Amino acid sequence: APKPPPLPTASPPAAQSCADSIAAALGRRFALMPEVAAAKRREGVALTDPAQEAKVLRQARTDATRQGLSAAAAEQLFAVLIDLSKAVQAQTPDGDATGPDLATLRRAVAAAGSTLLPEIHRCVPLLAGHPDTMAVALRHDLGPWLDAGQIETLLDALPPRAFPPR
Numbered sequence: 001a002p003k004p005p006p007l008p009t010a011s012p013p014a015a016q017s018c019a020d021s022i023a024a025a026l027g028r029r030f031a032l033m034p035e036v037a038a039a040k041r042r043e044g045v046a047l048t049d050p051a052q053e054a055k056v057l058r059q060a061r062t063d064a065t066r067q068g069l070s071a072a073a074a075e076q077l078f079a080v081l082i083d084l085s086k087a088v089q090a091q092t093p094d095g096d097a098t099g100p101d102l103a104t105l106r107r108a109v110a111a112a113g114s115t116l117l118p119e120i121h122r123c124v125p126l127l128a129g130h131p132d133t134m135a136v137a138l139r140h141d142l143g144p145w146l147d148a149g150q151i152e153t154l155l156d157a158l159p160p161r162a163f164p165p166r
């Protein structure tokens with residue numbers, strides 16, 4: 001009998017561009033965190049804001065449900081993003097005497113976050129069967145913000161490891 005063809009190894013372009021756009025949206029969100037840290041210091045606000053976290057998680061569940069994605073997977077992803085975002089803030093050196101205020105920055109954080117779930121929805125079928133594509137994209141785009149262990153944590157909350165095709 002003929003041997004079955006080998007499993008594909010190279011990422012098709014559609015999977016790669018999907019992973020790149022998710023990584024870019026994540027990068028835009030993390031890139032705001034040094035500014036968030038600076039605004040909190042200026043405004044005398046604590047690193048952790050449980051009410052804001054609850055709002056972000058509630059929004060993630062609502063958006064996911066509206067888009068036909070798993071609310072649990074979306075909440076888990078944003079819980080990981082909150083943890084990692086606080087780690088980035090905690091590592092931000094003292095600085096910036098001026099810059100956008102926290103309320104303005106939170107609107108920008110929400111805008112960056114809101115592009116994620118629609119992208120994930122579009123990408124789930126394309127990333128299925130390509131376990132390394134997202135890893136390569138995150139390592140490429142998130143190096144300025146996250147270390148290797150943090151990138152692994154985030155990969156566990158993204159397709160194709162999370163958000164199974166439905």
Ligand SMILES: C=C(O[C@@H]1C=C(C(=O)O)C=C[C@H]1O)C(=O)O
Pocket residue numbers: 036047048049050052053056081082083085086106109
């Ligand atoms: C980004 C912030 O810092 C923390 C991280 C949050 C997030 O990643 O959405 C939300 C609340 C804070 O505990 C913030 O306060 O807005």
